[in-house]
Amino acid sequence: MAAAATAVTLVLASCSGGGGNDDGNGDGGGGGSDADATLHLSLSQDVxxxxxxxxxxxxxxxxxxxxxxxxxxxxxxxxxxxxxxxxxxxxxxxxxxxxxxxxxxxxxxxxxxxxxxxxxxxxxxxxxxxxxxxxxxxxxxxxxxxxxxxxxxxxxxxxxxxxxxxxxxxxxxxxxxxxxxxxxxxxxxxxxxxxxxxxxxxxxxxxxxxxxxQPIGNGPFQVEKWDQGVNLTAKRWDDYTLEETPKYGAIEWTEYTGEDNWPDFQAGNLDFATPPPAETAAAANDPDLQERYIEGPGAALTYLGFPLYKDGPWKDIEFRKAISMAIDRQGIIDALLPGQRIPADSWVVPDVVPGGTGGTCEWCTFDADAAKEALAKAGGWPDGEKMTIHLGQDETEQALFKAVGDSIQETLGIPYELDPTEDYFARRSARDFSGPFRANWFPDYPLNENYLAPVYASGDAKNGNTEFGYYSADFEAAVKAGDEAANLDDAVAKYQEAEKILAADFPTVPLFVAQNTTYYSENVSNVVLDPFSGEPKLRLLEVTNG
Structure with missing residues (x-):
């Protein structure tokens, strides 16, 4: 996950006054909230x-x-x-x-x-x-x-x-x-x-x-009770002294599986939600909902990883190229999530962090003929075998990766099956995958290095990176050169060289960049989306009638 010193253009609601640093940056609280109001949110995974x-x-x-x-x-x-x-x-x-x-x-x-x-x-x-x-x-x-x-x-x-x-x-x-x-x-x-x-x-x-x-924090909200798997409540901490504090009184998170929260949003029980693929078109055609819709460029990159630590066709770069060029990214987006994803063609999302540029992936354009040629060079796919695609249990991601599998099968004739599991992250860390797998990354801090070193570097020439088994001495040397640069501008340029090495080795296949989108209720205003996670900036929100 990452961040840095570059401007990101967001489609934002206007920001009201409030805290921030001395230069007027930050996300201090707005001025229109009800001090007794409660913000109702959802948690979409097993925290x-x-x-x-x-x-x-x-x-x-x-x-x-x-x-x-x-x-x-x-x-x-x-x-x-x-x-x-x-x-x-x-x-x-x-x-x-x-x-x-x-x-x-x-x-x-x-x-x-x-x-x-x-x-x-x-x-x-x-x-x-x-x-x-x-x-x-x-x-x-x-x-x-x-x-x-x-x-x-x-x-x-x-x-x-x-x-x-x-x-x-x-x-x-x-x-x-x-x-x-x-x-x-x-x-x-x-x-x-x-x-x-x-x-x-x-x-x-x-x-x-x-x-x-029951964390003991130092922020503006204090956890009151967490019934794990059910809900979590927090109340505003009255003794908070720094600038960025909302003026509403409480937050209640309800835990859901996948996109099961959409019906509750429609019923008025939640203040934010994004529809599942089956409901996307209906939501887009609802005039009332469109008045409470916000979008902006995102930083989350979804890609296809391969178990390079295990013998299989994926150890041949021509096979990985074939898989990538067999995926009709734009067609999948248009059919399932128009406006919510864009095709990925780089390992660092463009225009979000310093050093992010598009087009670094040479083989990320749908090209059926080139995909077939690359598969032939790789020796094809074993007869009678299905390719397993591993992923977590999320309704939207399962729909997306079914479309990815369908595109690969239609283009290359490779039969596949999806393997959605609750313990996806544990299995990935344990190298328990027998085929390609869905992976996702959004930056923790604003620097192109964060898309690269934490994901692909390991310093382990024998075993490679834990999740993929990838190792490149040239890549790690380029990352090290960025680390040792005299200033951030020079560092960013060196990290760009590391991405070029990654692009040539092609250990993973960039697929989609998430566009930050959400619908919100009539109870909230001043909605600003975090450019990294896509979540609403809770310290900026104004909440009434909670």
Whole structure:
């Protein structure tokens, strides 16, 4: 996931006054909300935790964005980072960074939000045995390797970590944190608004299981109750002191499977929803709904991965080319989700983060004849076998990937079957796939590096990247050159070179870029969509009659 310093043009409702940084950026609360109003939202996946260091999917992040505050936040119009909890973030060499934290900030239990709060959170996240989902975000900080230990192929610990804190973290004084990286990285400050870098109260670490369900945040909303799998409620924290706080009183999230939330939205029980494919045309032709519809360019990239760690036709680049050119991306979008997706032809979404440009994928255009030629060069598909396409249980994605499979079968004659499973993410991490699989990425911070290094780099020439089994020494060298650049502009250019190497190796097939779209109820106004996740910016919303 990623972000950076480039302008993104969004179709936005007008922003009312409110907080933000001193330059007028940010998403401070609007002025028209009802203090007693409740915002009604949905969670569309099985959320298991609300620990920031263990949350790296859209729904967790959406909740945590109003329960916690980070060192920086991202401007919803430009995606540029601006200081929020941080008073300043500076470095003379891009290796040693000094972070000054605003004074007198508190957690919701009264503990101080200070340098210790960030240090203990980052140390806990970086300690390998804690198995936090955002562990890898700390690999740039000195001492990370000593905290990991080693495991065998079955996941058994063979060597215990030699340290339980990052040697590169130094609490200079209560308001100052010094961070030493393993090498220069011009984009470090850009990362620090991501969920994994949020602070943690000591009371949370004292009872981590309780905190995963009842977090002690430092943001404008406080979790009141979470009945997992049913609903989650949060109320505005009256002692919040920073600028960006909504003026409505509560949020209630109801948990759903897939797009089961659309009927509840139509019945007036939810304030936001997007229709499933079968309802898209009807919604587009409803004049009343169209008055409460918003769209804007998105950053989420859906692509087709291959189990390169396993023998199969996909290990031949000509086969991967054939699959890509056999997919009629535009035809699929027009039939199922017009206006909600655009065909992808790059590994970094254009115009969303610095360095994102279109057209880097040479084989992402539908070309039936070229696809057949490439398949022939690869030796064809094994007779009598079906190609399994793995994915999660989501109604829209299943419809999309059925269309992808149909396009491949019609063009190349390869029979297929879909394998939608609840434990998709666990199976992907365990390398338990026997064929191509659906994957998706939206950036955590605004830099083209975030579409590349976290997804494809590994430093493991033997096993390659965990999810795909991809490894390229040239690619990793190009990423390293970007990391070591003197400034962000030079870094962006080096990361673009890394994308060119990825394009030549073609380990995955870019498919669709999501356009951010949603319908909203008559109870809300000042709707602005996050350019990365596509979710409404909750701190900007005005809510009435809740």
């Amino acid at each position: 298991e935790t609300l620990l920031p260091m263990d949350s790296n999917v859209g729904d967790n992040i959406s909740v945590l964005d109003v329960v916690y505050d980070g060192l920086v936040r991202y401007d919803p119009k430009t995606t540029e980072p601006y200081n929020y909890v941080a008073e300043s973030i500076e470095s003379d060499d891009n290796t040693v960074w000094t972070i000054k934290i605003k004074p007198d900030l508190k957690f919701q239990n009264g503990e101080a939000v200070d340098a210790d709060a960030f240090a203990r959170a980052w140390n806990y996240a970086a300690y390998g045995p804690n198995a936090m989902a955002n562990n890898y975000f700390f690999e740039r900080i000195a001492g990370y390797d000593d905290m990991q230990g080693e495991t065998d192929d079955d996941g058994n610990v063979t060597t215990e970590p030699t340290a339980d804190t990052l040697s590169g973290l130094k609490v200079v004084d209560p308001q100052t944190l010094e961070v030493t990286l393993t090498g220069p990285f011009a984009g470090f400050s850009t990362m620090l608004g991501y969920t994994g870098f949020f602070p943690i109260a000591q009371a949370c670490l004292d009872d981590i299981d309780a905190c995963a369900v």
